[in-house]
Amino acid sequence: MSRSVWKGPFVDSYVLKKAEASRESGRNEVIKIWSRRSTILPQFVGLTFGVYNGHKHIPVNVSEEMIGQKFGEYSPTRTYYGHAADKKAKRK
């Protein structure tokens, strides 16, 4: 069963506080969080969170398409390297 709409999206309160503090300070920093269960809200767009994967904090730069998903989706807990082959990376 999905979450009732009247409750609004779930976010751990410390994540909200840290995000607000970071936005006010205007510093270029990674906001370290352990809350993989928190929903990504519109006010997080543009911020970079370090989402804990049980081992280290993975930087996640929040963009508009990520709103409504959970932080944990962007910080996998298992390592898979694969092969480089012809794969490309784009510098944004």
Add this chain to the structure above:
Amino acid sequence: MSERIPVGAIAGAYGVRGELRVKSYCARPEDIETYSPLSSEDGTDSYTLAILRPIKNGFAARITSVATKEEADALKGTVLFAQRDQLPSLPDDEFYHADLIGLEVYDTGGALLGRVKTVQNHGADDLLEVQLAGTSATVFLPFTKAAVPTVDLTAGRIVADPPLGILPEDP
């Protein structure tokens, strides 16, 4: 920058008519055919590959020099390499993972931070996994213009300006 790049492997024979089961490492798996002729790891053998059809976990393919199942079985486990210059050139700010891996990473002050170990993408931005100098520890560096202002492939170096909290000594 490595001259030859592994793009796939031969997983064994497929059927009894000399066809092979080929596994592709490419971003678009069917692109392995476009890099043909491929070579073996030591560079002594060359294989002209033609994909016949997709099968589970790869492709059924034919190599011109292989006619029987026994010859196909003998190639099981062979890693297929393409020449680096066979890859198409990319626009600015796009890089092949193979080119980035192994580059030295310096901070804006000129101090060595480490070396690029892998390039990852977990659904958000691309990330450079940097192995820190003198340790086995790694950190993830967002592959953005702000965090990585300079990528110099000819000099084999990257200049990074990591945001606060990326490096272990950061608060």
